[in-house]
Amino acid sequence: MKFSVMVNEGPYTHQASDTAYQFTRAALAAGHEVFRVFFYHDGVNNGTRMTTPPQDDRNIVDRWSELASEHELDLVVCVAAAQRRGIVDADEAKRNGKDGDNIAPGFRISGLGQLIEAGIQSDRLLVFGD
Amino acid sequence: MKFSVMVNEGPYTHQASDTAYQFTRAALAAGHEVFRVFFYHDGVNNGTRMTTPPQDDRNIVDRWSELASEHELDLVVCVAAAQRRGIVDADEAKRNGKDGDNIAPGFRISGLGQLIEAGIQSDRLLVFGD
Amino acid sequence: MSETKKFMYINRHAPHGTVYAHEGLEVVLIGAAFEQDVCMAFIGDGVFQLKQDQDTSEAGMKNFSPAYRALGDYEVNKLYVERESLQERGLSEADLMPLTWEDEDDDWAEKPSIRVVSRAEMSDLLEEQDVILNF
Amino acid sequence: MSETKKFMYINRHAPHGTVYAHEGLEVVLIGAAFEQDVCMAFIGDGVFQLKQDQDTSEAGMKNFSPAYRALGDYEVNKLYVERESLQERGLSEADLMPLTWEDEDDDWAEKPSIRVVSRAEMSDLLEEQDVILNF
Amino acid sequence: MLHTVNKSPFESSSLRTCLALARAGSDILLIEDGVYGGLAGSAHSTMVEDALKSMKVYALGPDLKARGLAEDRLIPGVQVVGYDGFVDLASANDKVQSWL
């Protein structure tokens, strides 16, 4: 079965990103396909490489990056939501005159159409948020 | 009268930062002192200079920076909360091996003691959050 | 897959206090380009999104409520509002923005987009969908 | 000002679903160094923070609940729990972690930190404070 | 003592909890989505009507306007203030508790 997952809250503040991660991992472990993970609202804050969580806690951003590299997961950060919240890749930095970027490995910035496409192409779309 | 203000949510997602800003502005306009604005939880996300909100919307980060420069406001971002969420200044970037920083003008990163001190030193401490 | 899916956007948050209503509306407007069978549902505090006369100038925020009027032009013309949610909040249909669309199959007649439905009807509508997004 | 202020940290959120309980506890532990007159209040879902036997390993999250046991060492030993909130949730005092502190004025006797109080008593406690923070 | 409530009583228990713990003589200020608590003729109006017997209840004007709520929709007795009035209430009371 083909799943897509939407993550609407940032790391640590709400459990949404944790549950989405555990669901995605369990779906992959059960042999399902995960077509896309789409980050919207504060969910875009999962895609910054600038976090340094305490040593004795999970690293939510790295966990997503690693899962993406292991399973060729498509992690998409919504561009409009990212602009409001300060998540930028090299292209966005150039376009908006920023002096650097902060996107984490394995994430890419794209439009809301990617969410609709995920809804059309997937058998199930699951939303995790506040 | 001496006020301090605590902001616990990020820009745009919750109205907390807007209300805190309007309150702070009104307090200053009425001749009160604002000892400190302390950003905690997702509130630390108000302190990134990487946002590019739509042209027809308010720029929440710039608004804080401008208010700070006009009134010598002390805008303090909690270091522990900032580390979890990826807000870094030059010192923090060095300490945690990051390749850049994203703190906005007028904000500084410091410890939770600054919040307690604000509670002790101020006549009133107002909290804005979710 | 060349199929058309039934998409429902459920709106359960009041406007302005949080960004969900605003960013949810952005999804609906972008999604309209994909030519799916789209509807919106307004449940609980979501009904406040359609309240007339919103004016955010004093609060210093963006007023995105005029964008609901554009929905008809994007062929998003099924806006279901739960009657019980209106009643619990002391609102009636007259409090809502008069949203309309033009029916090209009926000589471009202007028709209302808002349909006030009972909770039981809303429950049936949910079951009919293929994809549900909740804002 | 050389004064000592009465600080109350009100906890109204359940643990783990959001970070407020966890980051609120960090404030209390840091604040303990400032030698103010500190207490904590647990109201509504905040009472769930003190539930015994929390084990976050399967959820893959950090278990910060053992840190409540450190509060006594930091001389944070007035933890007021609202009785009505416990009752509404089907909980009793026996469900809570047995938090204690050692009273140096009483030959280091170990005493309980948790005090279950009525809503009316909680209301009185709020009025007595100088500074209230809400997590 | 000033209590602020920023959540809708239709979706959150914050207003109910605040009113259960606020003492007679308190000031209650409804802000952000909390202003919906001031609506007359709603399923939760009685809660605020009861509070008005022993407390003052205010609603933030800019938040009412943002949500399209005219003053004549409010429960009689609920007073409208601006951000300046919010500052005055915070000054006049000895402390502020935000029921987030």
Add this chain to the structure above:
Amino acid sequence: MLHTVNKSPFESSSLRTCLALARAGSDILLIEDGVYGGLAGSAHSTMVEDALKSMKVYALGPDLKARGLAEDRLIPGVQVVGYDGFVDLASANDKVQSWL
């Protein structure tokens, strides 16, 4: 149809709204702070007990454990599943609605 609820019924109206709109035959999965809705002997237990007459109600085990809730504290009939069971429920139902 699978409905997920992630908020405590003591603080949020989400579970009540979900159960008012879910049809007989639905699956309800309590996750995150939503698992508190499964507690027996609480002020909101009746709501879930009524739902159990026509629907199946599940609670996510890892979230129960994180909150220190043993299975014997649950309303009889509420079934505990893991993340793998969550995936199975999402597969077995034709769609998923998250009452955020």
